Amino acid sequence: METLTERQAEVLNFIVSFAREHGFPPSIREIAADLKLCSSTVQQFVDVLIRKGKLEREPSQRRNLRLGAGLATHGIAGLGSRAHPILGSAPAGRPNLAQEDVEGMLWLDETVSRSKDSYILKIKGDSMIGAGILSGDLIVVRPQKAPDFNSVVVAQTEDGEVTVKYLRKDANGPFLEAANPAYSPIRSPFQVVGRVVSVIRRL
Secondary structure, eight states: OOOOOHHHHHHHHHHHHHHHHHSSOOOHHHHHHHHTOOHHHHHHHHHHHHHTTSEEEOTTSSSOEEEOHHHHHTTOOSSSEEEEEEEEEEESSSOBOOOOOOOEEEEEETTTOOOTTOEEEEEESSTTGGGTOOTTOEEEEEEOOSOOTTSEEEEEETTSOEEEEEEEEETTEEEEEOSSTTSOOBOSOEEEEEEEEEEEOOO
C-alpha cells in the first residue's frame, strides 16, 4: 500500500483513536472539528485514504468508515471492532451476585456483537458444560429482557443474583435449565437481563 503524507496520517490516527474510545468511527464533521479543517477538505483526505487502502467504506451504515483489510490484519483495532467492558464473574452453577465493576476492556470484531451495550462476564462453575461453556470462559452478553426460549441467557433472580442458564418453557411457565444433570431447574421468580451471543476461551 502507498505511504501517507503527514496530514493524511494525522487524519487516519484521529479516526482510529476516536473509534477506540467510542466504539464507532467519527463522522466527517467530528474529524473536521477536531483537526480544525473544513468538511470538504476532510472528505478529500478520507477519499485518499480509501484509495490508498487505509480505510474502507460500508455503504449501508451511517458512520460507515472502517479500517482497510491490510491494517486490520496487522492488529490496529478501533474500526470494525468494539470495546466490550468485562464486568466480573457470572456463575454457571448456583446463582451468585455478579459484581458490575469494570475489570477491563476487551476489543472484539463487531461481527461478534453489533450491540453497543454488549458486555463480557467470566463464567464460574460447571452447570453449563453440556453447552460447551466452561468455568473460566468469557461470555459476550447482549442486553435483552424479552424472552428468547431455548437460548442461553443471563438471568437475575428476585434476590438480585445472577446466573447463566438455558431459558426454557413448559406447561408450568418459563424456567432456567442447566446443561449439567447435577443441577436442578430454577423455577423461582427471575428476569432475563441478557442473551449470551458468544463464548471466548483463553487457552
